[in-house]
Amino acid sequence: MGALLAVLAPLDWLNSQLLRIGRWIGILAVALMVAAILIQVVFRYVLNNALPWPDEAARFCMLWMTGLMAPTAFRRGGFVAIDMLSHALPRLLGNLLSLFLLFVSLAVLTVAVQIGYAEVTGFGGKFATASLYVPGNLTLTEWVRVPRSWMMASLLVGVVLLILVNLELILRNLIVTLGGGERLPAVPDADMAGID
Numbered sequence: 001m002g003a004l005l006a007v008l009a010p011l012d013w014l015n016s017q018l019l020r021i022g023r024w025i026g027i028l029a030v031a032l033m034v035a036a037i038l039i040q041v042v043f044r045y046v047l048n049n050a051l052p053w054p055d056e057a058a059r060f061c062m063l064w065m066t067g068l069m070a071p072t073a074f075r076r077g078g079f080v081a082i083d084m085l086s087h088a089l090p091r092l093l094g095n096l097l098s099l100f101l102l103f104v105s106l107a108v109l110t111v112a113v114q115i116g117y118a119e120v121t122g123f124g125g126k127f128a129t130a131s132l133y134v135p136g137n138l139t140l141t142e143w144v145r146v147p148r149s150w151m152m153a154s155l156l157v158g159v160v161l162l163i164l165v166n167l168e169l170i171l172r173n174l175i176v177t178l179g180g181g182e183r184l185p186a187v188p189d190a191d192m193a194g195i196d
Contacts, residue, residue: 001180008171012185015075015168018161022068029068033061056132060151067158075165075187095177102170109163116156120149 040054073079086094136142175184 001175001178001183004171004175004178005180005183008168008175009185011164011168011171015071015164018164019072019075022161023072026065026068029061029065033058033065036061053132060132060146063151063154067154068161070158071161071165074162075168092177095173099170099173099177102166102173106163106166106170109159109166112159113156113163116152116159119152120156 036054036057040051040058043054044050086097088094089097132146136144172184175181
């Protein structure tokens with residue numbers, strides 16, 4: 001039991017730190033997404049001159065927000081789940097079922113890492129976005145199109161963070177199954193807005 005708790009402690013700390021940073025970046029991504037959409041509404045409906053970049057910028061921010069916020073939701077049990085069966089079973093069987101499902105999730109996430117890596121480094125990642133530009137130098141005299149790999153990196157980063165959370169949840173479930181639930185540190189009770 002002590003070995004499992006010793007492995008859990010640094011993983012718990014690492015996830016807390018990474019997810020805190022991810023929540024703050026996710027909040028920024030939501031704010032930028034809303035700003036891009038509002039700019040597009042004003043230009044399209046007030047000035048009757050739609051801009052080419054806000055839709056793509058909003059999509060970019062939405063993907064990063066999702067990749068960075070989903071691990072926090074997973075860690076805190078915020079995903080939709082059908083848990084009637086595990087609650088109806090005796091405690092040990094329910095814990096074993098949850099453990100089995102976490103291992104299935106880990107297998108799926110491992111495949112997703114391979115897909116995310118292929119999207120970032122493969123053929124699709126070599127293209128540039130259609131209309132999203134960033135400054136190419138500090139003097140703002142040159143602008144370059146954002147590579148699609150920057151957008152698809154949100155999948156890779158999100159899945160890696162989900163794997164770290166999944167490993168933490170597996171360890172927590174193992175400790176509870178082995179009867180050490182009272183020695184288990186609680187998942188931080190920070191609110192979903194990222195203020196810890």
